[in-house]
Amino acid sequence: MIIAGFEKNSLLDYPGKISSIIFTYGCNLRCRYCHNPELVIKPCKKKMIISEDTVINYLKKRKGLIDALVITGGEPTIQPDLIPFIKKIKELDILIKLDTNGVLDKKVEEIIRLDIVDYWAMDIKFPSEYGIDTQSIKRSVKMIMNSGKEYEFRTTYVKGLHAIEDARNVGKMIKGSKNYYIQNFRKGKTIDPTLNSSNSFTEKELEEIKEIITPYVKHVVIR
Numbered sequence: 001m002i003i004a005g006f007e008k009n010s011l012l013d014y015p016g017k018i019s020s021i022i023f024t025y026g027c028n029l030r031c032r033y034c035h036n037p038e039l040v041i042k043p044c045k046k047k048m049i050i051s052e053d054t055v056i057n058y059l060k061k062r063k064g065l066i067d068a069l070v071i072t073g074g075e076p077t078i079q080p081d082l083i084p085f086i087k088k089i090k091e092l093d094i095l096i097k098l099d100t101n102g103v104l105d106k107k108v109e110e111i112i113r114l115d116i117v118d119y120w121a122m123d124i125k126f127p128s129e130y131g132i133d134t135q136s137i138k139r140s141v142k143m144i145m146n147s148g149k150e151y152e153f154r155t156t157y158v159k160g161l162h163a164i165e166d167a168r169n170v171g172k173m174i175k176g177s178k179n180y181y182i183q184n185f186r187k188g189k190t191i192d193p194t195l196n197s198s199n200s201f202t203e204k205e206l207e208e209i210k211e212i213i214t215p216y217v218k219h220v221v222i223r
């Protein structure tokens with residue numbers, strides 16, 4: 001595992017739990033609005049890397065105080081040794097939340113079969129932006145919905161890249177799901193430095209997106 005970031009304590013990233021967060025290096029997509037360019041397009045410097053043992057030892061020391069480990073990135077599923085790493089964490093009796101873009105559906109399938117993730121958070125992208133296979137994304141969505149685990153889907157909406165009506169395709173893709181979060185683009189450090197505050201939707205536009213998605217999903221939140 002190439003771990004390039006470690007946040008020791010968070011009350012926000014695993015609903016209702018105290019978690020630690022690791023950020024894996026590298027991604028199989030290049031979202032223009034990605035807020036983690038240092039994990040995606042910048043070279044991975046040796047000094048950024050945190051060993052698996054550092055994370056495991058911290059969790060051991062904080063046993064009973066940290067409930068969960070959130071694995072985010074980058075895209076964690078591209079890490080060849082993700083599964084053995086998760087297994088090591090599960091031995092500590094720690095919950096796992098895994099963030100993914102769902103492109104590597106075979107990896108998602110294997111993890112679900114092994115029953116080692118407790119909470120899935122999948123970003124729903126617009127496949128047309130990347131020329132990626134819609135089928136793999138749809139498969140990941142269905143498998144996560146049927147996994148019996150907690151899950152959420154979410155999309156970052158970027159004005160100028162996404163149209164409000166695009167939300168209907170997202171709704172169809174995740175039809176029947178429990179939780180969906182609409183995330184507005186926020187200006188800041190991004191892969192595409194030309195994106196700025198004009199790429200954020202207004203409150204009213206976000207409500208329109210919510211209205212489009214609501215018939216497909218039980219619980220839709222703008223965050």
Ligand code: SF4
Pocket residue numbers: 027028029030031033034035036040073074075101
């Ligand atoms: S937003 Fe996520 S999927 Fe997109 S490039 Fe960044 S880490 Fe990869």
